[in-house]
Amino acid sequence: MAEHTIKKIGVFTSGGDAPGMNAAIRAVVRTANYYGIECYGIREGYNGLIHGHFTKMGPRSVSNIINLGGTILKSARSEDFRTPEGRKMAYEQCQKHEINALVCIGGDGTFKGAKVFNEEYGIQTICIPGTIDNDIFGTDTTIGYDTALNTAMEAIDKIRDTATSHNRVFFVEVMGRDAGFIALNSGIATGAVDILIPEQKDSINDLFDTFRKSAKRGKNSSVVVVAEGEELGNVYELAKKTKEEFPAYDIRITILGHIQRGGSPTCGDRVLASRLGYGAVTGLMEGRTNVMAGIRSNQLVYTTIEEAIKKHNTINKDLLQISEILAL
Template sequence: MTEHSSIKTIGVLTSGGDAPGMNAALRAVVRTAAYFGLDCFGIREGYNGLIQNDVLKMGPRSVKNIIHRGGTILKSARSEEFRTKAGRQKAYDNCKALGIDSLICIGGDGTFHGAKVFYEEFGIRVMGIPGTIDNDIFGTDQTIGYDTALNTAMEAIDKIRDTATSHNRVFFVEVMGRDAGFIALNSGIATGAIDILIPERKDSIEDLFATFEKAEKAGKTASIVVVAEGEELGNIYDIAKATKNGFPEFDIRVAVLGHIQRGGSPSCADRVLASRLGYGAIVGLMKGENAVMTGMISNKIAYTPIEEAIKKHNEIDKDLLKISEILAL
């Protein structure tokens, strides 16, 4: 690693919606940096901390006892000021004053967009780490926090199923995913949902009704329908109301899982993924990677230009859609 000399001081921040495993990624960044003799600054509250110079020097002991904790000890925020040229100039001036030559940004789409602009304007090295429960980032098989969110959603739906079954009810359950149906599709399959409504597929109320009819014929007395937040058929309450009109005999309930999906202690898969990506980010920077995101593809570290990571999208597995239908009844 001859390029070692070219980077000396890392800045690391978490930005956008928090995700379980961000702390594990931060720990990996800080400890790998220390291992390779690099200095490291933690930046508080995303890009805001860079603008306000709210930073702390971090060493291996700064990140002890955090691998299992949800949220992010650096805190996260969406920064309005960083969207302005003036804000980014301040951020750059602070980087220069601190000697930060490379910036590691843990977050999602919005975070990466900020990093890209910052790099283009000021030439500072940037490296993305995908931390978001939505799994909607190209260039990695999974994002940090996604696996934990899946388990949280699934466990909540398991509980709801207990009461659905006891009362012969129909439950519409909304899970997170404004633009992507990954959480809905996978948690829906895992809980035996009879239908799963996601933004990637055109769903119609007729199809939903047809499914209810099939379910009744098959002898199912209780049903779960999982709905992604961003589903275009309409608001979950509207869908529930339309269903009540179509099937007045149904005892229907709506459950919106909400923010519990963002928190909690990260799963083993998320902790290991975060550890690998944090390590990969430092090693990538040392090898000269720049303006890329560290991801895992087929169980190997892969670097994808940030531009691509933002523009392209992981597609929902067609097979999985079919499987969800076949197995539901």
């Protein structure tokens, strides 16, 4: 490891929580300790940065948190940090506590704040992608995605039992405001008859054709997985239109909601978070700044925050084809 000048770093979580954030905090704190760097936890994201909610952390501060969902540092969205005055206060707090660098764990909103802060005040920053949506460019998966996906899959499996028992049609809404990764993959994994996502231009007639084809093949129950950001409509609108077209259908609606954000992280998310936490600290030590640590093709990589914000992970076209074929 090259000689480094980082003496004190701050770590915080911002935006929506994601399973595995605690594992990332743990990795940052313990990696910093290993290399003789003081580490401070900042509570409630950018709000804590502004108001000086700093707590010195060591190896024992993060004992027994790798298995916990949520974030021990709490999370919040900060309107004050969007203003020059708020960012100035945050910089003054960094100076007061002699913080040389920041590790920012969150999604694209967190990244945008880190980028502006770095450009205005030169504070060395590295971001870690923590969001269940998996829409951040520069990493194959984001922290929390695998856990949320498995939570959705387990819930839909249970719903399928009821759908089959009563010959019902279920519309199941999963999270994914702008991205359909959870919907597409959980839909494939649970044998959904149709999957509606923002990236795919769906029509109501396509959905009706799917039901007609299913009926011809002898299917008497169905599960349709819908991403919350689907432009065709929400689950209530889709269910209403389907009932009008197929009056005999016994239709039910389930919205999984924030259950997908909680719970103990999977092994995949714990290992990913550990690698990215380590990569953030070692990246700072190498002099990197205004970048995001990610994993691509199982290798630690760094992507500029600007690129991570401007681009988005794209849906695998093969998966769309697979979902149609396997739903026969």
